[in-house]
Amino acid sequence: MKKINVLLATILSLCVVSCGLSSNKTNSRAIEVETPLRPAGQESVLGLVTPKLETVRVGFIGLGMRGPDAVKRFTYIPGTKVVALCDIEKDRVENTQKYLVEAQLPKAAEYYGTEDAWKALCERDDIDLVYIATDWKNHTPMALYAMEHGKHVAIEVPAAHTMEEIWALINTSERTRKHCMMLENCCYDFFELTTLNMAQHGLFGDILHVEGSYIHNLEDFWPYYHNNWRLDFNRKVRGDIYATHGLGPACQLLDIHRGDRIKTLVSMDTKAVTGPKLWKKYVNEDIDDFQNGDMTMTMMRTENGKTILIDHNVMTPRPYSRMYQLSGTKGFANKYPIEQYLFRPEALNTDEVPNHEDLNAHRPVSEELKKELMEQYKDPIVKELEQMAKKVGGHGGMDFMMDYRLVYCLRNGLPLDMDVYDLAEWCCIAPLSKLSLENGSAPVMVPDFTRGEWNKIKGYRHAFVEE
Numbered sequence: 001m002k003k004i005n006v007l008l009a010t011i012l013s014l015c016v017v018s019c020g021l022s023s024n025k026t027n028s029r030a031i032e033v034e035t036p037l038r039p040a041g042q043e044s045v046l047g048l049v050t051p052k053l054e055t056v057r058v059g060f061i062g063l064g065m066r067g068p069d070a071v072k073r074f075t076y077i078p079g080t081k082v083v084a085l086c087d088i089e090k091d092r093v094e095n096t097q098k099y100l101v102e103a104q105l106p107k108a109a110e111y112y113g114t115e116d117a118w119k120a121l122c123e124r125d126d127i128d129l130v131y132i133a134t135d136w137k138n139h140t141p142m143a144l145y146a147m148e149h150g151k152h153v154a155i156e157v158p159a160a161h162t163m164e165e166i167w168a169l170i171n172t173s174e175r176t177r178k179h180c181m182m183l184e185n186c187c188y189d190f191f192e193l194t195t196l197n198m199a200q201h202g203l204f205g206d207i208l209h210v211e212g213s214y215i216h217n218l219e220d221f222w223p224y225y226h227n228n229w230r231l232d233f234n235r236k237v238r239g240d241i242y243a244t245h246g247l248g249p250a251c252q253l254l255d256i257h258r259g260d261r262i263k264t265l266v267s268m269d270t271k272a273v274t275g276p277k278l279w280k281k282y283v284n285e286d287i288d289d290f291q292n293g294d295m296t297m298t299m300m301r302t303e304n305g306k307t308i309l310i311d312h313n314v315m316t317p318r319p320y321s322r323m324y325q326l327s328g329t330k331g332f333a334n335k336y337p338i339e340q341y342l343f344r345p346e347a348l349n350t351d352e353v354p355n356h357e358d359l360n361a362h363r364p365v366s367e368e369l370k371k372e373l374m375e376q377y378k379d380p381i382v383k384e385l386e387q388m389a390k391k392v393g394g395h396g397g398m399d400f401m402m403d404y405r406l407v408y409c410l411r412n413g414l415p416l417d418m419d420v421y422d423l424a425e426w427c428c429i430a431p432l433s434k435l436s437l438e439n440g441s442a443p444v445m446v447p448d449f450t451r452g453e454w455n456k457i458k459g460y461r462h463a464f465v466e467e
């Protein structure tokens with residue numbers, strides 16, 4: 001009898017150990033990357049506010065396909081001055097001056113001709129903000145140099161590609177007390193802003209799962225990137241190297257580092273089929289080492305038990321999609337391929353919302369009710385800027401709303417909509433998905449980039465001047 005008891009106890013304890021290992025509370029098999037200690041004498045920039053700027057004086061670096069439109073948008077934003085323009089290519093700088101001339105503004109100082117002409121722009125003492133729209137490898141070095149020279153920085157997506165770059169941006173922003181914002185324009189599209197507002201009013205209940213993606217067949221664009229930088233990067237780097245368009249809006253819905261944080265990720269990709277063919281077409285070389293798969297998927301889990309799925313595919317013919325889909329305990333929203341909402345009937349206040357008989361828990365609300373809800377929950381940013389944004393444009397207006405908000409917050413001494421920790425969380429998917437893929441899709445722990453402050457702010461909110 002004693003022997004049987006010992007045996008039972010052993011089986012029981014083995015069972016406890018193995019149950020412990022398979023429980024979703026343990027991360028014993030996940031790969032952990034280093035979280036460097038915050039350097040002494042340095043504080044977090046969570047909620048950073050800087051002295052109000054009456055006029056935001058801007059220098060632009062990188063005037064290829066993306067940069068010149070940003071310059072044009074700034075000519076429509078009150079309280080700004082375009083001080084300097086920089087690109088390696090002289091003609092790109094000269095051509096961009098036309099937007100200032102058209103707006104009857106003085107021409108900007110010009111920097112061009114060498115790989116590091118941009119340094120002189122950063123060294124000027126009459127610039128507050130350096131706006132960077134170059135190829136990816138230049139983003140972080142330029143941003144670091146600009147912050148070291150007393151400038152706020154706004155960096156195109158993705159701002160950084162390695163953990164070293166990400167921590168360097170965080171540490172430099174914390175030490176210099178300068179804003180370091182990634183220009184994630186997809187957080188400002190009309191449907192996203194309105195849906196975020198609905199989410200903040202509780203219409204979807206507890207949001208448990210969000211999907212986002214960058215599915216954009218770049219077939220028409222590959223030949224136009226300066227010196228083929230983008231295809232070259234795809235050749236060299238495996239993983240989701242362009243996750244921020246899908247992830248940014250997802251993280252805002254889930255209050256990431258405002259009460260929750262991404263804890264673990266797992267990635268899987270297809271083999272690279274289209275990349276080598278593109279290389280043959282544009283570089284005329286047969287290669288067998290193209291790294292980036294045609295399709296990459298990354299799943300994440302948060303501290304509070306929420307999940308995120310992000311897809312990346314810039315290779316195969318598919319309709320453009322950033323997905324933007326959320327599942328909550330009371331409702332659902334989806335942007336691509338069609339914008340739709342679904343709610344449990346009790347999720348909506350039926351006194352305010354007519355046509356409530358249209359509601360059931362199995363199909364989306366009618367087009368009419370969707371329109372009414374979108375009008376009722378129109379985000380204050382959209383309410384204020386919609387007309388102007390549609391006129392000025394930039395992906396239909398979202399780029400204008402992003403730039404306008406950046407200037408508004410700088411002029412009013414408010415925390416920016418997106419801080420350096422957002423940048424870090426959205427950019428780290430590139431190096432960490434690569435790590436997961438290279439280890440047979442192993443789970444990888446996502447560092448807490450706030451170094452202990454992810455739960456300090458309760459809920460994501462845009463800042464406004466108090467009336």
Ligand SMILES: NC(=O)c1ccc[n+]([C@@H]2O[C@H](COP(=O)([O-])OP(=O)(O)OC[C@H]3O[C@@H](n4cnc5c(N)ncnc54)[C@H](O)[C@@H]3O)[C@@H](O)[C@H]2O)c1
Binds near residue numbers: 063066087118224
């Ligand atoms: N948010 C969006 O919707 C969106 C859309 C398109 C591109 N982007 C991003 O914008 C950035 C630029 O993309 P693009 O399509 O304009 O590429 P591009 O190749 O057309 O332009 C890059 C420009 O940077 C310049 N450049 C490179 N090195 C430089 C240096 N050392 N000094 C000064 N200028 C330098 C090049 O001459 C070129 O004009 C990328 O980060 C890209 O991911 C974002």
